Amino acid sequence: MLPIVRATVQSDEHVEVTLDGRMWVTGLIDRSSLGLVLGTIVADQGCPVRVEIIEPDGRRFADIITPVALSRFAPPQHGNSTTAAPEPQEETQLREIDGSGFIPGEDVGLAVIVSASSADHSGRARATIDQANVPSGLGVLLFGFISGTVVHSGIRS
Known part of the structure; x- marks a missing residue:
């Protein structure tokens, strides 16, 4: 019931x-x-x-x-896990990043800047990255700090 x-x-x-x-x-x-x-x-x-x-x-x-189905990208719900969390090997230093303006329920990715370059005279940007620095299945973003343009490569949903 x-x-x-x-x-x-x-x-x-x-x-x-x-x-x-x-x-x-x-x-x-x-x-x-x-x-x-x-x-x-x-x-x-x-x-x-x-x-x-x-x-x-x-x-x-x-x-x-009915409850909203959580996205696979949603943070885990505390108390709902059936397995114990593994013990951390090293002390973790967490930093929280938040922002508004997203669509409710929207999946949001996090990109860490590991390299930067400049756009050429035609507005085209290019960067190279060692695949060993990109965990399997994750994508790479190019983000224009002034234009706000985002180009993604290899993002799988």
């Missing part, structure tokens, strides 16, 4: 949200926040959820919302 979310809309456009009869959030939320709350519930449940919206005039709407 699917978990059931009931969103009861009050006359002032505030909403009471319950999951299987229990309050999901303390108190009422703004109707404009309902989508975010429903997305959070579905992600937390990790399975399809039946959603019933009850309007102030008694009308009822129902739908099934």
